[in-house]
Amino acid sequence: MEWARVLEALLFAASEPMEPARLTTLLRDGPDGGQGWPEIKEEELREELAQLSERLAPRGLILREVAGGFRIGTAPDLSGWVAKLKGVVRPPRLSPPSLETMAVIAYRQLISRAEIEAVRGVDCSGTLDTLIERGIIRISGRSEAPGRPILYGTTPLFLEHFGLRDLDELPNSEELRRVKLPVPADPAGPQQKELLHEAVEPAS
Amino acid sequence: MIPMLELPGGEALRVELSAFTGPLDLLLHLIKEQEMDIYDIRLEKLTEQYLSRLDKMREENLSVAGEFLVMAATLVYLKSRSLLPVQDRLPEDVEDEDPKWELIRQLIEYRKFKEAAGQLGDREALHSRIFGRTPERVVAPVALQGPGQVSMFDLVWAFQKILRNVEDRARAGRFQDEEFTVGQKIEFLLNRMTRGEEVLFEDLFRTASSRGEVVVTFLALLELIRLQQLAAWQEGPLMPIRIRRAPEPVSENLPLSVPEEVPQIPGEGAGQSPDLSAG
Numbered sequence: 001m002e003w004a005r006v007l008e009a010l011l012f013a014a015s016e017p018m019e020p021a022r023l024t025t026l027l028r029d030g031p032d033g034g035q036g037w038p039e040i041k042e043e044e045l046r047e048e049l050a051q052l053s054e055r056l057a058p059r060g061l062i063l064r065e066v067a068g069g070f071r072i073g074t075a076p077d078l079s080g081w082v083a084k085l086k087g088v089v090r091p092p093r094l095s096p097p098s099l100e101t102m103a104v105i106a107y108r109q110l111i112s113r114a115e116i117e118a119v120r121g122v123d124c125s126g127t128l129d130t131l132i133e134r135g136i137i138r139i140s141g142r143s144e145a146p147g148r149p150i151l152y153g154t155t156p157l158f159l160e161h162f163g164l165r166d167l168d169e170l171p172n173s174e175e176l177r178r179v180k181l182p183v184p185a186d187p188a189g190p191q192q193k194e195l196l197h198e199a200v201e202p203a204s
Numbered sequence: 205m206i207p208m209l210e211l212p213g214g215e216a217l218r219v220e221l222s223a224f225t226g227p228l229d230l231l232l233h234l235i236k237e238q239e240m241d242i243y244d245i246r247l248e249k250l251t252e253q254y255l256s257r258l259d260k261m262r263e264e265n266l267s268v269a270g271e272f273l274v275m276a277a278t279l280v281y282l283k284s285r286s287l288l289p290v291q292d293r294l295p296e297d298v299e300d301e302d303p304k305w306e307l308i309r310q311l312i313e314y315r316k317f318k319e320a321a322g323q324l325g326d327r328e329a330l331h332s333r334i335f336g337r338t339p340e341r342v343v344a345p346v347a348l349q350g351p352g353q354v355s356m357f358d359l360v361w362a363f364q365k366i367l368r369n370v371e372d373r374a375r376a377g378r379f380q381d382e383e384f385t386v387g388q389k390i391e392f393l394l395n396r397m398t399r400g401e402e403v404l405f406e407d408l409f410r411t412a413s414s415r416g417e418v419v420v421t422f423l424a425l426l427e428l429i430r431l432q433q434l435a436a437w438q439e440g441p442l443m444p445i446r447i448r449r450a451p452e453p454v455s456e457n458l459p460l461s462v463p464e465e466v467p468q469i470p471g472e473g474a475g476q477s478p479d480l481s482a483g
Contacts, residue, residue: 099325122226161331
C-alpha cells in the first residue's frame with residue numbers, strides 16, 4: 001500500500017503527536033499540486049498504524065498513542081544511547097513531592113493551590129513552579145472564591161510525559177475524581193470556576 | 205513534653221526528610237510500620253512514634269519543616285482530647301465533632317493520591333526513556349546574519365537548553381547550592397581555556413551543578429564576550445555554538461564590535477556539523 005509509506009514519513013518527521021484525523025486529512029489531500037488518496041477512511045488509517053507499530057517493534061523505534069495522537073519514539077531500552085546523544089545526563093523525572101502535586105492536579109483539575117495543599121498537607125509552591133516550568137501544568141483559570149485564587153490544570157505535554165492517550169486513561173480515574181477533598185483552611189474553595197484556556201484536554 | 209518544637213534559633217526550616225514528602229506521608233509510614241488499621245488508629249502510640257521520629261531527625265541535626273511541627277501539635281492536641289472523658293466515642297455520632305476523624309479522612313484521601321502519584325511515577329519511568337523528535341528551531345530573522353555570527357537569540361536559546369539539562373542533574377544528586385560570583389566564573393572561564401583555544405558552548409557548563417551556577421557562568425561568559433576576551437561563533441544558523449578565546453591579550457577599552465573574520469576550520473562543510481553532545 002503506497003500511502004503506508006507516506007504515513008510512515010509523516011510520523012517520522014512530526015515533532016508532536018499526530019491525531020488520526022489530521023493524518024487522514026493529509027493523506028486525502030495529498031501534497032500541493034499532487035494527488036492524494038481521497039477515499040482513505042480513519043479505520044483504515046488506524047489499521048495501518050497498528051501494522052506500522054508491529055513492523056517497528058523489533059527495530060529501534062516504537063509507535064505510541066499519546067496525547068490524542070500517534071508519535072514515533074526511540075525504544076525505551078535504548079534510552080542510554082539516545083540520552084548520551086542528546087546530552088541528557090538522566091531522564092527528566094519528577095521528584096516524589098512533584099509527582100504528588102501532579103497527581104492531585106491531574107485528577108482534580110481545575111484546582112487551586114490551597115486545595116492541593118489541603119490534600120498533601122504541605123506547601124506546594126515549589127512543586128507547582130517546577131511543574132509549570134516543565135510545561136506539564138499551566139494556569140488554566142481563576143476561581144470565583146474570595147481572593148479569586150489561580151486554578152491549575154494539565155497541558156497536552158502532561159499526557160505525553162506520562163504516555164497517556166487522554167485523561168480518562170489515568171489509572172483509577174473514576175474513584176479519584178469523585179473522592180471528597182479536604183477543605184482548605186483558607187476558605188478559597190472552588191465554587192464557580194472560570195476558564196482562561198478552554199482546552200484542558202489536548203486541542204483537537 | 206515536645207522537645208522538637210524548640211528549633212535551634214535562626215535556623216532556616218527546610219525539609220531534609222527526603223524519604224517523606226510531608227507529615228501525612230510520615231504518618232502513613234508509621235501506621236503501616238505499627239500495623240495499625242487506618243480507621244482505628246491508636247493516637248497515643250502514633251503520636252509517640254511521630255514525636256520520637258522528629259526527635260531523631262533533630263538529633264541527626266536535620267532541620268524539620270514547619271508542616272511536620274504543625275502536625276506534631278495536632279497529634280498532641282488530639283491525644284490530649286481523647287484522654288478527656290467528654291463523650292462516648294461512637295464514630296458515627298461524633299464524626300463531625302471529633303477532629304480525629306478529620307485527620308483519618310485526610311490520611312485516607314492523601315493515601316489515594318499518593319498511590320496515584322506512584323503509578324504516575326511508574327509511567328514516567330517508562331516514558332521518560334522514550335525520545336521523540338524535537339521541534340526544529342524556528343529561525344528568527346535576527347539569527348539570519350552573515351556566516352559565523354551568533355545572535356543574542358542563539359546564545360539565549362543555547363543557554364536555556366543548558367538550564368533545562370542542569371535541572372535534571374541537580375535533581376538527580378540533590379546538590380547543595382553553592383554561592384558563585386561572576387568574578388569567580390570569569391576566572392574559571394579564563395582558566396578553562398588557553399589563548400586561542402576553542403570549545404563548544406555546552407562544554408563550559410559541564411561542571412555546573414545548579415541553576416545558579418549555570419546562570420552565573422553565562423553572565424561571566426557574556427561579560428567576557430563584551431570584553432572581547434571570548435568570541436562566540438557558529439558555522440551557520442542552527443549549527444553548534446563555539447566559544448573561542450582571543451589569541452592575544454586584548455585591551456579592555458576596545459570598542460564593542462562584532463569580529464569580521466570568521467575562524468575557519470579546514471575542510472569543514474555545512475554537512476559536517478560537529479556533534480553537539482560530544483564529550
